[in-house]
Amino acid sequence: DTGVSQDPRHKITKRGQNVTFRCDPISEHNRLYWYRQTLGQGPEFLTYFQNEAQLEKSRLLSDRFSAERPKGSFSTLEIQRTEQGDSAMYLCASSRDWTGGGEQYFGPGTRLTVT
């Protein structure tokens, strides 16, 4: 169990550029989640996958955001035409099959700064 990994850990980009983040979940976990966290706030849910199927998307996920999990393993989150308001920590989490309790395991996050 090597934990959830995210790449890159930090990204600085100029407004209007596109960025892509990658998340590698714990290998036997079939559920993968994306959250966003701004300074002083708790994480906010963005979307989640069961295997390769994207089952829920938050209204926070505007049409500039797209997430994929093509083979049910790693996932990517792309932000097109970045805005300064997109500056945040983007967190990925994974979990096993739903058991009613089921803890989520979080990665270290990718900190995005849009200048």
Add this chain to the structure above:
Amino acid sequence: DAKTTQPNSMESNEEEPVHLPCNHSTISGTDYIHWYRQLPSQGPEYVIHGLTSNVNNRMASLAIAEDRKSSTLILHRATLRDAAVYYCILRDGNFGNEKLTFGTGTRLTIIP
């Protein structure tokens, strides 16, 4: 999603027990009570969860009120490494309600 209420901050002395309260007066019968914590510059970390009965694990204990409208996370002997933001979250146990809805949590400071 049902809401929780936590104090914004708490302080505790090192090596003493810590009791972190959470109110959730609108909890439904299928809501699990989850606790996560977030250390500085890290992603959240699962601590413990329960439904009706008190729960213990290697990290902490969870005491749930009989009417389930409140709960308390207990750290038995706080260390400096326990300084973090602690989140109390209600999670619907029905299949398909996957997301965690975080509030602003309680920032715990440990005094050496």
